[in-house]
Amino acid sequence: MLTALLERRQELFPWVPVLFGIGIGVYFALPAEPGPVALTAILALATLCGLGFLRAPFLWRPVFAVVFLMTLGVGWAQIRTLTVAAPVLEYRAFGPLEGRVRIVDRSGSGAPRVTLDEVWMADLRREETPRRVRISLVSPYQGDVPEPGQRIAVTANMSGPAAPAEPGGFNFQRQAWFKGIGAVGYTRDPSVLLAPAQGWSVIVGRIRARLSAGIQARVAGDNGAFAAAILTGDRSAMSPDTVEALRDANMAHLLAISGLHMGLLTGFIFAALRYGMALIPPAALRIPAKKWAAFLALLAAAFYLALSGGIVATQRAFIMVLVMLVAIMLDRRALTLRAVALAAMIVLILRPESLTEPGFQMSFAATTALVVVFGLLRDLPETAWRPPAWTRPVLAVFLSSLVAGLATAPFAAAHFNQVAQYGLLANVLSVPLVGTIVIPAAVLGGVLAPFGLEAPALWVMELGIRWVLGVAHFVAGLEGSTWPVVSPPQTVLPLVALGMLWLMLWPNRARVAAVAPLCAGLILWSQASRPDVLITESGALVGVMTEAGRVLSKERSEQFAARSWLENDGDAAVQAGAHSRDGFAHFRGGSRIIVGGVVITQLHGRGWQDVLPGACADGLVIAARVIEDAPQTCNLLDQRSLRRTGALAITVQDGKVQVTSAKDRSGDRPWTR
Template structure:
């Protein structure tokens, strides 16, 4: 009873501070839905609905301490229900076999692939004689052949290779199938032949995209090269004008966030417009004395944010930033504190309700981690007083502190998802973020105002100078020795544990908040003790990787390049595929490797398969082609790999992607398809 009394007393002491925990509880329910290995039946949702009603009734009758727990439980159930509803409402057909033939559709998005090829997303798709009920709503094609002018709204046709979205390249890894499911992306592929335009651009349904691409082209015509591509990316979200080398240097210097139209850009834009309008209106005595200048400035900033959202393509990151900006500007309109943990919580609730799958996206995690940390720390500083030091030094100290806080808050998330850490990222941000805020964004706003009069070239020139400086910083910083460190992927429970500890520190009131430090410390300790799989097998059978004292040895120096890159990144290994393949002993047509008293045999081609004789019980055979073997070896051929997906072997433990992902809406149906024969 004493324990219960202490728990209730602790909850009562948090009265007035519990609202920021609402999105945390909602996120717990969403995370629970995505962590399941089976798709919940409708009865589960009915039961959870009953739980929500019961918890709501209990919260109304119980004492306030226990009422907060009841509300938290209800929010967890609501999060689960929302995620399930969202997953079912976005359901569209997914290609279940490899297809080669005519592909026709309307261009709705243009970007670049990881191989630097132009890439288009098509809707209103037609592929061969596939009936409409089995036809993907959207497909994405990388264009490796001759490419004419591609515009949004065009209907194009080509001959291409399509396949279902790929599952995790290793058990427990990123599931692109799940990501594609929520984008209604039912097939991905490529073409090496010319693309034909069979219908001129029709702006119906893609008018905003057409405007974006037109603005992007105009910006690049004034600012050529990588600077123009950078300018187009930060104004319209179009990155098709940027090369991979520039993107890599921005990532290596921890400046890639300047490309994504997210919280920083939206905050700088709305902040600049708000201050400009407030100063301008206050300079007119008649307006300053008779009108609520502060609220008018907030309305103007909100309009600017809305226009920016439309022109930037409305990506998930931009929508998230718009919601956060809208909540803070709305707080100004109703005379509330604009920057507070409650405002951040409201923004997180809106995003999670509209797009529950955002919880799994690194951008969501990093954005709200940085924002929560900044608001919490500066809130404490506001309570204890201003930053120490002379006035002229305070802006520099504030910039340094905010960059350091945001960097520390997002570093574990970035390292967990991308397996890299920029050792000089703080320096690069200190040199670049002020230029983005004081030069690039104001010049972009002025250019937008002057564009209707054809006078935007001068403002874009100023913007280009700022972007040239940022690109110079990224190039120099990324070129420093040891600029990038490589980190192995943590076990799946590490990041949630770290997040829970950090949130406890930020949101809980009182000295017991520092208990969260132990959770964060435990997370990093468990991260350091995590073990990578000893053997990895690709779901196609085309690549095998074995962990050695020198790092992972790969069975091939070419082919399956994406899989090889992800494996090595997850190992925290900075070498390329050829160097990793050099670790494999005695390369030959039939790749062999001795592992734990067994012999791994990798057969990649029909010739190698036909030249392999009978197998024995101490052999594990991985074949990328159909083979007919005699013997009692453990065989992983295409038919079996179709059922298992990628594999990870550690000792006697065999883990498959299929087992970890389970039978979900986005999981492939393994019963087979006659078209795949």
């Protein structure tokens, strides 16, 4: 078997980023950060295996290659962690803040939000000051939103990035670490302009802002906001209802400038230029039209990257397009597994942390599956049945949506806790129009705009967008359009990913072995269980699992944690609905509930001092404050102890209580210290 694989070793290159990624995944799964000695040993092992690959007997080279790539992945991820290290604010602060606006976007609540660099904060030395700070501008009196490049001053409430809302939950601390964000917060006061914007980012930012405003001035409502989103990345004008409809119809990917938009834009420009040159005989005979079209399409992709703000998803899409267009210029086939693998390797080298992000997982899952499936169809023997020529475009669109939807479904369900039941229908009805009408009309409108002739192109673009948004609202309104899904155990996605990769990449019939990890992952997912009790780090919110679903102790407090808990439960309820469920007995000074024979009392409001002695005698006591005079025998979780542990998950079984803390699950890593 090994000899047969070596004979087909050219087909094994796609496994290079897989093995490198496994090493990166191992690094992020470690419970503690490797020390300098461990890092040196890892890099030394990688070096020895690299030398062994070059000098070992032929049959031993695959072994050395596997160990080399995996150990290199571990070491490279840690090197990346060390190189992006920056100070993190270790306490809550309120005071003056200055910085240069680097990014302008919107928070989850829709408030304008700015990310600042070149930061100055009162009472902090330079070496203690975070490299970047992200502030939401929540004041209703806020004037114009600052522009990228401007230096502003605000008075803000700030703290370090929040720990997970539950043990094993979404780790914003890690995400912020790799973005260089050392503090987050909000301000209710207007910002003060200290210095105007300067530099290249100003020019690009102003072009982006003017293009977005110009589109919305000519195309009204959500249609114009959608056009601005897909062309400039500015989603600030999208209404919440439309965004929710796109999400429920599994069409939210149309809002993010990702591989789909980059591919459609560059593909249209490449085809238009190539066929346009072919219509000019002197040019077609004297210049390599295909290569020049690829080069000019690459320039358009680079401009699109700069115009969109250069977010991580767009950078990843640009790298994929770059690899494919360069392959065309080098007379290589563009859409191959080797090209996809090369793009994945570049992304992982530049940003190893991308491996943990849903965007990376879903985009490369879809691209790999599409290349494999259409490659198999291309290689069918001549005697195989083929559909009539006039049906092939329609079938190709349907098959593309089906393959991409199946490939990304496990990752979308795991990260977003829902499955769009009619997502395939929505994408089949909408994506073809984005590629054949919306994007081409937008490009044509951009070409004609300097001459004042863009109106017909924008009218055609608006017709396509109306259809797309109409499909989103129609599908989202169907009964049972979304199916909530419980969060899987952390071992599920690696198993499913390994099974899918084995199925798509292994070069012989042994790919049938992919059934084992796929089935193991799905079985583990089907057996997933949720904690009986969840407690926030502040102690202000408690959630207890009941037969009717999780009941929450508060109707409004800790809204992010409440939403996260319910989503991870696979529960479609909102916080107010979960609070109204039977379970908690509310009284003056607190609330009480019994879980598996254990009495849990949460102290809050006036009169909690009178409740404390009896609550301590009954069982577990939770308080959103520091309590100094509790009985020594009291089983108390107050803010002092919860700050040390982070959020808690409690499971009660046969009268035995098992407690898991967010700090224990997150481990001793640089972003958790």
